[in-house]
Amino acid sequence: MERRSFLKKVGAAALGATALSHSRKAYSAEKRFLWRMVTSWPPNFPILQTGAERLAKRVGELSGGRLMIQVYAGGELVPPLGVFDAVSQGTVECGHSASYYWAGKNPAFQWFTSIPFGLNAQGMNTWFYQGNGLKLWRELYSNFNIVPRPAGNTGVQMGGWFNKEINTIDDFKGLKMRIPGLGGKVIKKVGATVVLLPGGEIYTSLERGVIDATEWVGPAHDIRMGFHKVAKYYYGPGWHEPGSALEFIVNKKAHDALPEDLKQVLDVACAELNIQMLTEFEYENAKALKKLMNDHKVNLRHFPPQVLKKLRKVAKETIEQEAQKDKMAKKVHEDFKAFQALMAPWANISEQEYYTNII
Amino acid sequence: MERRSFLKKVGAAALGATALSHSRKAYSAEKRFLWRMVTSWPPNFPILQTGAERLAKRVGELSGGRLMIQVYAGGELVPPLGVFDAVSQGTVECGHSASYYWAGKNPAFQWFTSIPFGLNAQGMNTWFYQGNGLKLWRELYSNFNIVPRPAGNTGVQMGGWFNKEINTIDDFKGLKMRIPGLGGKVIKKVGATVVLLPGGEIYTSLERGVIDATEWVGPAHDIRMGFHKVAKYYYGPGWHEPGSALEFIVNKKAHDALPEDLKQVLDVACAELNIQMLTEFEYENAKALKKLMNDHKVNLRHFPPQVLKKLRKVAKETIEQEAQKDKMAKKVHEDFKAFQALMAPWANISEQEYYTNII
Numbered sequence: 011m012e013r014r015s016f017l018k019k020v021g022a023a024a025l026g027a028t029a030l031s032h033s034r035k036a037y038s039a040e041k042r043f044l045w046r047m048v049t050s051w052p053p054n055f056p057i058l059q060t061g062a063e064r065l066a067k068r069v070g071e072l073s074g075g076r077l078m079i080q081v082y083a084g085g086e087l088v089p090p091l092g093v094f095d096a097v098s099q100g101t102v103e104c105g106h107s108a109s110y111y112w113a114g115k116n117p118a119f120q121w122f123t124s125i126p127f128g129l130n131a132q133g134m135n136t137w138f139y140q141g142n143g144l145k146l147w148r149e150l151y152s153n154f155n156i157v158p159r160p161a162g163n164t165g166v167q168m169g170g171w172f173n174k175e176i177n178t179i180d181d182f183k184g185l186k187m188r189i190p191g192l193g194g195k196v197i198k199k200v201g202a203t204v205v206l207l208p209g210g211e212i213y214t215s216l217e218r219g220v221i222d223a224t225e226w227v228g229p230a231h232d233i234r235m236g237f238h239k240v241a242k243y244y245y246g247p248g249w250h251e252p253g254s255a256l257e258f259i260v261n262k263k264a265h266d267a268l269p270e271d272l273k274q275v276l277d278v279a280c281a282e283l284n285i286q287m288l289t290e291f292e293y294e295n296a297k298a299l300k301k302l303m304n305d306h307k308v309n310l311r312h313f314p315p316q317v318l319k320k321l322r323k324v325a326k327e328t329i330e331q332e333a334q335k336d337k338m339a340k341k342v343h344e345d346f347k348a349f350q351a352l353m354a355p356w357a358n359i360s361e362q363e364y365y366t367n368i369i
Numbered sequence: 370m371e372r373r374s375f376l377k378k379v380g381a382a383a384l385g386a387t388a389l390s391h392s393r394k395a396y397s398a399e400k401r402f403l404w405r406m407v408t409s410w411p412p413n414f415p416i417l418q419t420g421a422e423r424l425a426k427r428v429g430e431l432s433g434g435r436l437m438i439q440v441y442a443g444g445e446l447v448p449p450l451g452v453f454d455a456v457s458q459g460t461v462e463c464g465h466s467a468s469y470y471w472a473g474k475n476p477a478f479q480w481f482t483s484i485p486f487g488l489n490a491q492g493m494n495t496w497f498y499q500g501n502g503l504k505l506w507r508e509l510y511s512n513f514n515i516v517p518r519p520a521g522n523t524g525v526q527m528g529g530w531f532n533k534e535i536n537t538i539d540d541f542k543g544l545k546m547r548i549p550g551l552g553g554k555v556i557k558k559v560g561a562t563v564v565l566l567p568g569g570e571i572y573t574s575l576e577r578g579v580i581d582a583t584e585w586v587g588p589a590h591d592i593r594m595g596f597h598k599v600a601k602y603y604y605g606p607g608w609h610e611p612g613s614a615l616e617f618i619v620n621k622k623a624h625d626a627l628p629e630d631l632k633q634v635l636d637v638a639c640a641e642l643n644i645q646m647l648t649e650f651e652y653e654n655a656k657a658l659k660k661l662m663n664d665h666k667v668n669l670r671h672f673p674p675q676v677l678k679k680l681r682k683v684a685k686e687t688i689e690q691e692a693q694k695d696k697m698a699k700k701v702h703e704d705f706k707a708f709q710a711l712m713a714p715w716a717n718i719s720e721q722e723y724y725t726n727i728i
Contacts, residue, residue: 130723130728
């Protein structure tokens, strides 16, 4: 959106809010904040960019126009992977992204999005809101002048698109796959060649056999990439990202300048986005999977349980190694591991039973 | 809480909010609302009553003291099961409860809390926010001058405490069990005797053999009832309530009187409570289950898959019969069924895999 057209909308929204609450005069006495939010998502990117925009709109409404946030998609103001630094340095006030993109700064960042064989969305949210998750996240980010909040979750992702069958763990040997992060480190250990490619080059690389496989997100986003036209099999589940949390990050100085009630507005608007985005992912994924199966006759495969078992073992080793790289990573890892151990027996007789014998 | 002490707190909260946003004068010009919320929960009842109180507090903060809600536990102002009528008639402005308590008015009410072998929390929320769930709920409640919002979820409940083993479906024959609602109708069909008892009489009835079994909620609440002292087996999962949604209901006239921004405050505060309450249930259930197992050596049992399969079949018939009783119930049922069918294949390769092979 152009700045001029944004300001026009902002003006209208603020006017709307004040008129509706019969308080134009009242609000005019308030201190106002005009923030910029940068994101890691392409313009109009479904669920993620649209979610970030919905967050900004909600904050504007709830604050009666006192905190207006203009949203810039990835590349519009800073590069998609420049979000963290821009917020940290105060170039912009806030951003929407995913913490594992910043793993180069500190391996600890990875636990706050998703780790292979880690927690699903319900588990991540329980860790954030009830366990020590958010506390540890804030501790880590305070070193970078950033205040984080959970703000969305992708739910369980898909394993990816393959042109080779995966029947045993040995089928990963020599497999050329585009899969970044910890997932890549895991399959490298079982003999795969990890290829890193920008989003725009994946389709042709898959088509030309430069890669044998790629992961992306889930059905809703994958179908837009057209991978079903150039890959034989669609494998699930996304063991490497069982519930990726998104983040809303605010520059500490900008955050400190807010009155208490506007901080609370950010709390509730992020909580609402958190639950809404997950359900949007769920719904859109279900619809897209149906379309992939019915209209495009996609060959849907489950990784064999024995393959997942082996990947799980290798992932565990990989994560232990990551945790040893840094003191804070170790602290986060130990807490995460203890939390998983606490929750597992309960999950076993509740949600696991639900998905196995009830649904 | 006494009214005097409530008003004192309200005053302090409002003052706090206005002082923090430098707007005492500004807010004083606003129209203010003082509402009463009645609930179906005992005073201080963990997670549910405390959640309702947190909702009221949050609304007060977010509105800068313009919408203050005083919370009355069940029986303090109206009986626990008088919440719906009190809100419908405008005796009070709002309430926190569960829609299936009002099934006597119309069988359709049951789908908005939970039905046997229905949706879990993630599914209910997806149905509400992305499917037609909330739309249908509002349509149904509009006949009673009520505007509903989802406001919390118990997560998967437990199957209950038993003094007889359940190895086959025939073990339900002659079993005297306290289990209200549709769950009761289902086990009655497989030969059980359904006993209805108020909460305060369950423990001694179980102790004296008046009943052989009872369901309650989940580990966090069950442990407080002490059932582990008088029952041999703790069975899961709660097939009859796989994800019970709670409701925040507002009298339509009171709702209409709110300016648009205060309606939005209710939206976000309820969304926040919705996700927070579910994670609180998850966390407290996990901790209580651990305690029941370690300290009280509870004999934890899974209903055999064949028993669940049979119960599922009977539940399906029972629900079809319920749906035939009323036009709106049929409409809701058809939508719910179609939604379940849409979501199932996606759940099969995502969350089901997560709980089976990833966690």
